[in-house]
Amino acid sequence: MISFPNAKINLGLNIVGKRADGYHNLETIFYPIPLEDILEIEVLDHTEKPFELSISGIPIEGNLANNLVVKAYLLLKEKYNLPPIHIYLHKNIPSGAGLGGGSSDAAFMLKLLNDTFELNLTTTELEEHAAKLGADCAFFIQNKPTFAEGIGNIFSSIELNLSGYQIFLIKPDVFISTAMAFSNIKPHQPELNLKEIIQKPIAQWHKWMANDFEESIFKEIPELGKIKEELYQAGAIYASMSGAGSSIYGIFKDNCTLIPNSNEGKYLLNL
Numbered sequence: 001m002i003s004f005p006n007a008k009i010n011l012g013l014n015i016v017g018k019r020a021d022g023y024h025n026l027e028t029i030f031y032p033i034p035l036e037d038i039l040e041i042e043v044l045d046h047t048e049k050p051f052e053l054s055i056s057g058i059p060i061e062g063n064l065a066n067n068l069v070v071k072a073y074l075l076l077k078e079k080y081n082l083p084p085i086h087i088y089l090h091k092n093i094p095s096g097a098g099l100g101g102g103s104s105d106a107a108f109m110l111k112l113l114n115d116t117f118e119l120n121l122t123t124t125e126l127e128e129h130a131a132k133l134g135a136d137c138a139f140f141i142q143n144k145p146t147f148a149e150g151i152g153n154i155f156s157s158i159e160l161n162l163s164g165y166q167i168f169l170i171k172p173d174v175f176i177s178t179a180m181a182f183s184n185i186k187p188h189q190p191e192l193n194l195k196e197i198i199q200k201p202i203a204q205w206h207k208w209m210a211n212d213f214e215e216s217i218f219k220e221i222p223e224l225g226k227i228k229e230e231l232y233q234a235g236a237i238y239a240s241m242s243g244a245g246s247s248i249y250g251i252f253k254d255n256c257t258l259i260p261n262s263n264e265g266k267y268l269l270n271l
């Protein structure tokens with residue numbers, strides 16, 4: 001069975017407080033975008049190994065055994081005694097990009113296992129399992145526009161439809177540490193709640209909606225701020241960094257003339 005885990009962008013990201021455990025409370029909107037990995041599983045009949053994993057496409061750093069698709073499989077195997085499987089993962093979503101690719105792979109793996117082995121897990125049960133694998137992971141179970149708060153793990157669905165718009169996404173070749181990004185932030189309450197901002201015309205969003213990571217990250221890596229500026233100059237009606245970076249996106253009213261090139265980390269997507 002095959003599935004296509006998609007990426008997300010953050011529309012606005014407010015860091016609203018620091019918690020006693022050192023983590024930060026935030027408010028953001030996760031919006032699914034059609035940039036997709038490919039994930040396939042096949043039952044292995046004659047093997048001693050619990051699983052095999054083949055990965056292709058954009059390289060992922062880190063140990064294969066730490067891959068979130070493996071963690072998702074082992075999580076359900078422990079409870080439901082699943083047979084050995086071969087996992088094929090083709091990465092099209094750049095990692096370390098603020099696009100949630102790893103979390104999406106994990107959530108789609110849970111859904112794939114649920115369907116393939118007829119586990120009859122409910123959406124809520126799938127979300128509970130996903131939450132154990134990463135804060136934003138559960139978002140990809142329902143995979144629809146969502147307002148997130150807490151550490152990015154408390155969800156409420158919102159009405160927002162950007163169909164007909166285009167998004168131009170740029171993943172520059174720079175690394176940003178999420179922990180470092182958080183440590184440079186002074187939490188504050190936004191002037192206007194994100195749920196109210198997205199009711200306004202998109203052309204007004206830039207007046208109200210911000211990604212709180214941008215200020216310090218753009219100071220450290222001016223190239224990123226320049227990319228955002230260039231997206232506005234090219235006609236974007238709203239542009240922002242996604243998550244803790246490093247990708248930057250611009251939303252266009254179906255008139256984007258920028259040239260995509262996935263080898264250079266540039267993507268044009270129809271929403």
Ligand SMILES: C[C@@](CO)(OP(=O)(O)O)[C@H](O)COP(=O)(O)OP(=O)(O)OC[C@H]1O[C@@H](n2ccc(N)nc2=O)[C@H](O)[C@@H]1O
Nearest residue numbers: 022023024098099134135151152178179182242243244245
């Ligand atoms: C900020 C977001 C918003 O979408 O960025 P992206 O991952 O999408 O870029 C996410 O919540 C990122 O969550 P995630 O990427 O899972 O962060 P983790 O690896 O769990 O955390 C890395 C480090 O960031 C800090 N951290 C993370 C989440 C949070 N709410 N408060 C924090 O202070 C902690 O120091 C933690 O050790």
Ligand SMILES: Nc1ncnc2c1ncn2[C@@H]1O[C@H](COP(=O)(O)OP(=O)(O)O)[C@@H](O)[C@H]1O
Nearest residue numbers: 062067068095096097098099100101102103105
């Ligand atoms: N299937 C996967 N795809 C991408 N990254 C993965 C995966 N499994 C584990 N990771 C690890 O998760 C980290 C964050 O990846 P990802 O979720 O794609 O980025 P981001 O948190 O910036 O949205 C990567 O550096 C990688 O080491």
